[in-house]
Amino acid sequence: xxxxxxxxxxxxxxxxxxxxxxxxxxxxxxxxxxxxxxxxxxxxxxxxxxxxxxxxxxxxxxxxxxxxxxxxxxxxxxxxxxxxxxxxxxxxxxxxxxxxxxxxxxxxxxxxxxxxxxxxxxxxxxxxxxxxxxxxxxxxxxxxxxxxxxxxxxxxxxxxxxxxxxxxxxxxxxxxxxxxxxxxxxxxxxxxxxxxxxxxxxxxxxxxxxxxxxxxxxxxxxxxxxxxxxxxxxxxxxxxxxxxxxxxxxxxxxxxxxxxxxxxxxxxxxxxxxxxxxxxxxxxxxxxxxxxxxxxxxxxxxxxxxxxxxxxxxxxxxxxxxxxxxxxxxxxxxxxxxxxxxxxxxxxxxxxxxxxxxxxxxxxxxxxxxxxxxxxxxxxxxxxxxxxxxxxxxxxxxxxxxxxxxxxxxxxxxxxxxxxxxxxxxxxxxxxxxxxxxxxxxxxxxxxx
Numbered sequence: 156x157x158x159x160x161x162x163x164x165x166x167x168x169x170x171x172x173x174x175x176x177x178x179x180x181x182x183x184x185x186x187x188x189x190x191x192x193x194x195x196x197x198x199x200x201x202x203x204x205x206x207x208x209x210x211x212x213x214x215x216x217x218x219x220x221x222x223x224x225x226x227x228x229x230x231x232x233x234x235x236x237x238x239x240x241x242x243x244x245x246x247x248x249x250x251x252x253x254x255x256x257x258x259x260x261x262x263x264x265x266x267x268x269x270x271x272x273x274x275x276x277x278x279x280x281x282x283x284x285x286x287x288x289x290x291x292x293x294x295x296x297x298x299x300x301x302x303x304x305x306x307x308x309x310x311x312x313x314x315x316x317x318x319x320x321x322x323x324x325x326x327x328x329x330x331x332x333x334x335x336x337x338x339x340x341x342x343x344x345x346x347x348x349x350x351x352x353x354x355x356x357x358x359x360x361x362x363x364x365x366x367x368x369x370x371x372x373x374x375x376x377x378x379x380x381x382x383x384x385x386x387x388x389x390x391x392x393x394x395x396x397x398x399x400x401x402x403x404x405x406x407x408x409x410x411x412x413x414x415x416x417x418x419x420x421x422x423x424x425x426x427x428x429x430x431x432x433x434x435x436x437x438x439x440x441x442x443x444x445x446x447x448x449x450x451x452x453x454x455x456x457x458x459x460x461x462x463x464x465x466x467x468x469x470x471x472x473x474x475x476x477x478x479x480x481x482x483x484x485x486x487x488x489x490x491x492x493x494x495x496x497x498x499x500x501x502x503x504x505x506x507x508x509x510x511x512x513x514x515x516x517x518x519x520x521x522x523x524x525x526x527x528x529x530x531x532x533x534x535x536x537x538x539x540x541x542x543x544x545x546x547x548x549x550x551x552x553x554x555x556x557x558x559x560x561x562x563x564x565x566x567x568x569x570x571x572x573x574x575x576x577x578x579x580x581x582x583x584x585x586x587x588x589x590x591x592x593x594x595x596x597x598x599x600x601x602x603x604x
Contacts, residue, residue, distance in 0.1 A: 167545060167554040168224065173510030174542045177533055178213055179232060180583055181604055186239035187252075188213065188535040190604050207243060207250040207266050210236045211273035212539025218276045219477070219546040230281075237277040240270050241289050248296030264301045265312040265375075267293055272319045279326045291328040294319055298337065310348050310359035311372040313341050314379025321382035331387045338383065338390050349400075356403030370408040371468050374475040377401050381482050399486040405479065406490055409497075469505050469530075470512040470537035472498055473544030480547060502544065503558045507531065508571050509580075511538040528588045531573035532602055 183189060187205035217225070217233035243250050253266035271293035278286030297316060320334045349357045350368065358368040359376045380401065383394040476498040479491055505512045514537045515530040548554040569580040572591075579587045581601070589599030 166557055167549055170506065170510055170558075171220075171224070171542060171545050171549065173508075174538060174545070175229065175232065175510075177509045177511065178216075178535060178538060178542070179228070181533060181535055182232070182235065186210075186235040187243075188236075190534065204254075205239075205243075205252050206536065207240065207253045207270040209535040209539075210240050210243075211269040212536045212543070214240070214273035214277050214539075216539045216542040216546060218273075218280050219543045219550065221546070221550040224546070224549060233277055233281070237274060237283075237286055240274055241286060243270070244289055244293060248292040249300070250293070263309075263312060264297045265309070265315050267297050268312070268315040268319045271297070272315070272322060275319065275322045275326055275328070279322070287323070287326045287328050290319065291323050294323060294329075308344070309361055310345055311361060311375035313345060314376045317341065317379040318375075318382040321379075321386040321388065324386060324388070331389070334386070335389045338388065342390070342393075352404050352407050355400065356405075356407060357397075357400045358404035358407070359401075368404075370405070371471045371475055373401065373405050373408075374478040377405070377482055378478045381478065381485060384485050395485055398482050399488065402479070402482060402486060402488055402491050405475075406494060409494065468515055468537075469502075470514055470534075470541040473502060473512070473541035476502065477540075477544040477547045480551065480553075499548070502541065507533075507573075508569070509533055511541045513573055528576050528590075528600065528602070531571060531576055531578045532586060532588070533604065 181188060181190060183205070188209035189205045190209075213236050214233055217229050217236075220229055240250070243252050245251050249262075249267050250270045253262045253270065271290040273290075274286040274293075275290035278284065278288075278290065294316070317338055320329070320337055323329050324331050324334045345359070348360050350360050351357050352368070358373055361369050361372050377398070380394045380398050384391050384398060388394075476495055479495055479498075483491060502512050507513060511533065513530045514532065514534050545554075571578050575591045577589045577591055577599075579589075581587050584604050586602045586604065587599050588602055
C-alpha cells in the first residue's frame with residue numbers, strides 16, 4: 156500500500172474537470188492549439204505552430220464524454236476546436252497544419268486522417284453535416300495523394316484511415332461497398348505486417364523494413380479493427396477474428412517497474428538474437444541501395460525482447476487503455492481486464508496538478524529532436540488522449556468513486572516536479588522549467604504555452 160501521507164483522494168470527475176480547464180486555458184482565440192509541443196519531433200521553448208492532431212485529440216475527448224457529463228462549456232470547446240479544423244483544410248481537402256510525421260518527412264496520412272476522424276465524429280454527435288462532409292472530402296484527398304496499397308506502408312496509419320472509413324459509413328457519408336473496396340486494397344499488406352510474438356498473439360510491425368513493434372502504435376491498429384468490426388462492412392468478421400490476437404500481442408508489453416516508472420510499458424518490442432542481427436543487416440543494405448523490399452520477412456516463430464528505448468510515453472497510454480477497453484465488447488478477456496487495471500493505476504499515479512499525465516516519463520533518446528523538459532509540459536494532443544481515457548472510464552461506469560493521487564498534485568497546483576525538472580506556472584501563458592541538477596541559483600528556461 157502507498158504511504159497515505161503522500162497521497163490524497165479525489166474523484167475522476169474532478170480530474171476530468173481540471174483537465175478540461177487546462178485545455179480551455181491553452182486554447183488560442185482562433186480555436187487552435189499552438190504551444191511548445193506539437194509532436195515528439197517538434198518542440199520549442201517559444202512556440203510551435205498549431206497542429207491538426209492537437210485539435211483532433213481534444214475534439215475526440217469531448218466526443219467520449221458521457222452525455223450526462225457533457226456541459227455547455229464542453230460543447231463550446233468541441234465546437235471551437237472542430238471549427239478550426241474545418242478552416243484548416245485547404246482547397247485540396249488536406250490540413251495545412253499536418254506537419255511532423257518523422258524528422259525529414261513533411262507530413263503523413265495519419266495526421267490528415269486524425270483531423271478528418273475528429274470532424275466526422277463531432278459532426279455525427281452534434282448533427283453537424285458540414286463537419287462530416289469535411290471529413291469525407293479529406294478522406295478522398297488522402298486516398299488520392301497516398302493511393303492504396305501504400306498509405307506510407309505503416310500499419311497504424313493504414314488503420315487510422317480504416318477507422319475513418321468506418322465512421323464516415325456510419326454517418327452515411329459513404330457506402331459500405333466503398334469501404335470494402337478500400338479496405339480490401341489494404342488488407343494483404345496489413346496481413347503481411349502481422350508478426351507472431353506469442354503462441355496466440357500477434358503485433359503489427361510499424362515498418363515494412365523491420366520487426367520493431369512500438370507499443371502505443373498498436374492501439375491505433377486495434378482502434379481500426381474495432382471500428383471495422385462494429386461496422387456493416389463485409390470484412391467485419393475478419394476484423395473481429397484479429398482482435399483477440401492483437402490483444403494477446405499487446406500483453407507482451409506488460410508493465411515493467413525496472414524502467415523506473417511503475418506500471419508503464421516501454422516503447423518497443425523487437426526481435427532478439429540472430430533475427431535481430433539479420434533485421435539490422437537488412438536495414439543497412441536497404442539504406443545503402445536506397446530501396447526497400449515490398450514485403451517484410453515473416454518469421455513463423457521468433458523470440459522478442461522489450462527494448463529500453465526512450466522515452467516512455469505516459470499520457471499516450473490513455474489511448475492504449477481506452478482502445479483496449481473498447482475492444483472487450485467484441486473480445487472479452489480476463490487477462491486484458493487485469494492489464495487495464497495496471498494501466499489505469501499507472502495513469503492515476505502519474506497525475507499532474509493541471510489535470511493530466513505527463514507527456515513522457517523518460518528523457519528523449521540521444522540525438523532525438525525532443526527535449527528532456529517536454530515531459531512535464533502540457534501538450535493538448537497527449538492531454539486529449541489522457542482525457543479521452545478518463546471520459547471513457549466514467550462513461551463505462553467503471554471509474555472508482557475516488558482515486559489516490561500524488562499529494563503534490565493537490566498541495567501545489569501551479570508547481571510540480573518530474574524527474575530532475577521542476578515546473579512552475581509563472582502566468583497562464585508561461586512555465587518556468589528548472590533542471591535540479593544544475594547550480595541552485597539556476598534560473599532555468601521559460602516555456603511559452
